[in-house]
Amino acid sequence: MELEFDVTQRIRQACEKCIATLPKSDELCAKLKQVLKTDSSTATIRLSTIKAVSERLRTTADDSSGDIWIHQILRGSSIHVDKPETKPRNPELVARLDKIKKQLEEQEYRRMTSNVAVAQQNDESDAMFPAVPGVRTGQETGTVNIKQEMA
Numbered sequence: 001m002e003l004e005f006d007v008t009q010r011i012r013q014a015c016e017k018c019i020a021t022l023p024k025s026d027e028l029c030a031k032l033k034q035v036l037k038t039d040s041s042t043a044t045i046r047l048s049t050i051k052a053v054s055e056r057l058r059t060t061a062d063d064s065s066g067d068i069w070i071h072q073i074l075r076g077s078s079i080h081v082d083k084p085e086t087k088p089r090n091p092e093l094v095a096r097l098d099k100i101k102k103q104l105e106e107q108e109y110r111r112m113t114s115n116v117a118v119a120q121q122n123d124e125s126d127a128m129f130p131a132v133p134g135v136r137t138g139q140e141t142g143t144v145n146i147k148q149e150m151a
Helices: 009-021 027-037 047-060 091-113 122-128 146-150
Strands: 004-006 044-046
Touching: 004 047, 009 027, 009 047, 027 047, 044 047
Parallel strands: none
Antiparallel strands: 004 044
């Protein structure tokens, strides 16, 4: 895969200068016209095309032509990297992974709750809070007399 660069204004200017020096039937001229036609935000150009432009400008240019070397033409541009295509996942694999994930979550939950004592009857929960009124199941709350509770 050949390197591609995002087209900048500097690259566009170099392409326009090169087109002016090429015959209209030249293959490079057609490539450069295609690059200039595309939208500036999505346009890319191959490194081999930039090399050809640079070489053409150096052979036809006078001493005051300016940006004719590859590194000068590419200044300010960045390498264009296509986003990789993501393959759709196999539905069977997704279902298996979900099943395994649920099993692991359930095992982790059981491991975390294995040492927690579960109250089986209301009697056990009553024994946990004997001095606090209203906590026992079925007991109504009323006014609390501190002296009675302390005794």
